[in-house]
Amino acid sequence: MPSNPRVELLNLGDELLLGIRENSHLAHIGRELARHGLHLQRNVCFNDAPEDIRRFFKESWEQSDIVITTGGLGPTSDDNTREAVAEVLGRKLIYSDEIEQAIRARFERLGRTVTPNNLKQCYLPEGAEILPNPNGTAPGIWLKINDKCLAMLPGPSNEMIPMLSDQVIPRLCSEGHCRLDEAYLQIRTMGIGESALENLLMPIFDKHEGLGVAYCAHQGMVDVRLSRGKGDYSRCAIQHIAKECRETLGADFVCYGDDSIAKVIFDHLRADEKTLAVAESCTGGLLSNAFTDIPGASKVFSGGIVCYNNDAKMELLGVPECIIAQHGAVSAETAVAMATGAAERLSTDYALSVTGFAGPSGGTAENPVGTIYIGYHAPCGTWCVRMVYPGERSTVKVRAVMRALDVMRRKLNKYKVEDALQALATGG
Amino acid sequence: MPSNPRVELLNLGDELLLGIRENSHLAHIGRELARHGLHLQRNVCFNDAPEDIRRFFKESWEQSDIVITTGGLGPTSDDNTREAVAEVLGRKLIYSDEIEQAIRARFERLGRTVTPNNLKQCYLPEGAEILPNPNGTAPGIWLKINDKCLAMLPGPSNEMIPMLSDQVIPRLCSEGHCRLDEAYLQIRTMGIGESALENLLMPIFDKHEGLGVAYCAHQGMVDVRLSRGKGDYSRCAIQHIAKECRETLGADFVCYGDDSIAKVIFDHLRADEKTLAVAESCTGGLLSNAFTDIPGASKVFSGGIVCYNNDAKMELLGVPECIIAQHGAVSAETAVAMATGAAERLSTDYALSVTGFAGPSGGTAENPVGTIYIGYHAPCGTWCVRMVYPGERSTVKVRAVMRALDVMRRKLNKYKVEDALQALATGG
Incomplete structure (x- = not known):
């Protein structure tokens, strides 16, 4: 063998x-x-x-x-x-x-x-x-x-x-060809490009000669796989190195292993016993699907609303007609109103929304095809993020979903609910 | 060359x-x-x-x-x-x-x-x-x-x-290696397995020696591609053979070419100037996504509701609490109530719903994991179809979506709105 x-x-x-x-x-x-x-x-x-x-x-x-x-x-x-x-x-x-x-x-x-x-x-x-x-x-x-x-x-x-x-x-x-245990430890990152990531982590890996390191970019994320390599590092030594990487990565660290970002959010909310709703237009159900792919999703995820026209946004999410009329269906104001509306209608603690122009037609001078607004509603406040993605319809949909999930992941880590409640209670 | x-x-x-x-x-x-x-x-x-x-x-x-x-x-x-x-x-x-x-x-x-x-x-x-x-x-x-x-x-x-x-x-x-025009004619089918399809169409193909025939099964559908083959059949002759296949296939014929079933439904409703809503639980957004993948979807598709718990079904779709209490969230009665509720809330002519147990847990003795109920609401009536799919969560989701789309496609072809209205008008 x-x-x-x-x-x-x-x-x-x-x-x-x-x-x-x-x-x-x-x-x-x-x-x-x-x-x-x-x-x-x-x-x-x-x-x-x-x-x-x-x-x-x-x-x-x-x-x-x-x-x-x-x-x-x-x-x-x-x-x-x-x-x-x-x-x-x-x-x-x-x-x-x-x-x-x-x-x-x-x-x-x-x-x-x-x-x-x-x-x-x-x-x-x-x-x-x-x-x-x-x-x-x-x-x-x-x-x-x-x-x-x-x-x-x-x-x-x-x-x-x-x-x-x-x-x-x-x-x-x-037959002795492979091991049942995992051959590498994977660090999942999002928000940093492959070559920037390589530069960021190089000083750590330079200290560990022979360590196996492989980078794998996919759908906006970059995974780093650490393996025993020629240095024959122990599992424990690799874990130690991975921890150093995590600290260096800061908010760009997603998880160890290969959980989806939706799963990372799910675990966070599940631990806090909080619930989530989703409202989306151009992503058309994909954002909901990212959560419902998780077995047991219903413990956190109450539901999603796909509103593909203005009537649906008003009727199902209670987005005020005047907001759509003044700012348009693809705007920061509508994105936030959709998130807040979803949280209210579905009685959840958190909500995430996406509205935009996935193309191929649509778009305005101010918000061309590929413009996406992400709305986020949390017990401690609401936020909106805007971005423009080039590319064809299905690519824009997938990127918008990935980014929306990452926006929520970062906000969740940054603004802890307890801290916010504490601040409210003390008038801080 | x-x-x-x-x-x-x-x-x-x-x-x-x-x-x-x-x-x-x-x-x-x-x-x-x-x-x-x-x-x-x-x-x-x-x-x-x-x-x-x-x-x-x-x-x-x-x-x-x-x-x-x-x-x-x-x-x-x-x-x-x-x-x-x-x-x-x-x-x-x-x-x-x-x-x-x-x-x-x-x-x-x-x-x-x-x-x-x-x-x-x-x-x-x-x-x-x-x-x-x-x-x-x-x-x-x-x-x-x-x-x-x-x-x-x-x-x-x-x-x-x-x-x-x-x-x-x-x-x-x-260089003379290929032609700029299309090289084959594709017949898309659903509802018949690859070998049964081969047996069904064999008598037709046996009459046409040298005709190029290829079968391609994917996601519950089987495509048949007819090409000039060794017999060097003309485009017109191939169209004639394809028409004979279509007649033999009956309701299992989906389309010529490679449109998705959602696109076939979209074209049908678009031609009739009708609208559609979707309500889903276990498919979690994938059914909506099948429609929103179509550029210009909003001309037919008003929106979708992903209700992942009973409160959401009652609040967003108006499913009566007594129906869920008596029959359960995974039942024919709830599926139909979801479809009708979606059509009402989104003011559409048609609605399609899916409720079921995608697994890995859940399910009852009567409705084990993998049980799916599809509800269909049309101007001429409501229907429900039940099925049980083995397999893991993501497979069950995809199959349930494909089947729901196919149920709607078949009903649309079978019960023409005009016929139904005619029948109502004449008391037939």
Whole structure:
């Protein structure tokens, strides 16, 4: 078993090459492997033609220690992965009664009839282990030949993702290829660019030779991943260094790990037993969604209002007509009135609002397309932040949501409710 | 120039392999090529190490007619694509004063200073053409050697995307590799699985030998793409076949092309000058977002209400307390009351609602985790549909949204408002 195994990922399916769907498998599998200390070296996507599968699988298999494939295990005529891989490996395909039973049981449960097509999925290369699929019909396949490992996973994400975490990673660990514990400690930041962050933290890292440091920018955030590196730093030493980074970062520090900013806000409010509402126009439901993606969101999040016209802002949020008439629907005044209105209507302690022009049309000379106002209502006051984002509609929506969340995160940290109440009580 | 050229896409950069970011380049470039009749055969992602670039570029270049690369053209020390590719091609790198001038002009405009790093970007393989980059410093590179074409594009999407459309596709067309017009006709379906669809349409396709047919399943929908194939069918003949498919599909036919279901509903309501509101609990804003992703959404979509607790359902939507008390927040009665309440509060003609248990906790014996009720309010009546989706929270949310949209699409097609009004008027 090599100490630094070469890992390649093969994604099969024309739909990736035709641009029908993003290759979310690459991002997910790359991240999960990295988390356990395995570095994906290459990813190849190609279509289902048997000669291509044979050729590209053979190449990867010969040069790698671990090969993971996704897709092409389905019941249709263009699902050829099983056959082509078995051929390259020189293994016969064996019919598995166990798989047939699982498929029949699943179909019975769903009230569907098994077709001859479906029984294609009952074949396995000789010597392979079945990776049961609780979420679909196609089982995964695990095969170890000499020191090499092959994991063949089904294409649908809801089937592939749990199979990777629950069955493949543990097998790779027990083969000694990776560790079950986290391979790095991640510091999540927002509000500072990648190169500025590198400059800011360099004096800290310069003191620790051989420390593994990687920067990863995404959606306005930059993550710093600290790993044992060549210096072979202990977990405790890395935590100590991370703490120093946190102090240096100040308000740009979001969290350790990979919580979303919405989750950081949720945890803060949950600890204080406070509640939150959201009002949005141009972000159209995405801001609410950021909170409702958190399991148990309802303990903090009471609801959101997507008001896509002025009547809705007045009727649902009680934004005064005169404010919209004088300042416009995209203005600081309307943003604050929306936040306060949401807090009142939903009886919450906090509220966050977004109004703006996401484009492609709309906008005024003063507030061009891409202008966003964020309103924030807290027990200790209300605030508004304005920004202008270039880019197309969906990009503007995502950026506005990220920024709104970050505005709230910073205000929450800066103005503690207790301090504000204390100040009120003492007339300070 | 080959009639069916082999095209490969190489994406450089460790961040793709570490799972920090989705490989959006693949989806975009694959879609754009397919639209113009070029079929991407393979995509390879690998990191910036010069030996890997040389090896994998060489392999692709030898076996392909067209190679497109993205990334690795930047100014930093890990941007090695230019050098490695020139080496494989046996071409010297030539300094371009034209690029230097463009970089200096850009930096001056932005008030930044040119560093020696930036001037790395002035080198081009001998014989290459510059693809000017209006959105960044790294120019693209176009090189034709014998009958092979190489396009090297910068990594940032906002630079790569216009360069592909405005400079690369037209060059590929003028080389005779593709057409500027659309290469296939797509039929979008929902409500029928991929293999059932294949069985349903097979009798039609069997009559047309050599017709190009591809199936693409994604998010509950299955697309069928018809192209001229080996039979070299005319556009008109393909339209005729597509029409036959549409008739066979019945209510499972969504649209020709790639509109979302929300867009199909939007177009329907827009044509009738009707309006829509949305009320949702467990989908948490995603249903609203499906409509607000459409530019000009406000012409139909008035707003949405995300009510994450019972008080919000009563306060914002007027759901009677007795309904929630007797039937529960996750029930047919509450779903319908939410839809009707949303239509009333937002004064719209139509409303769509979703309530359910997205998990991981919640649920009852009668309505386990994954149970979703969809409520639909129309001028001609109200309906409710119940379903149970297995899977994790985010999957359940997405499925519930897709299904809610499809329920509305089907009802809209089935019960025409005019028919209903006619029936009312005549007491039928």
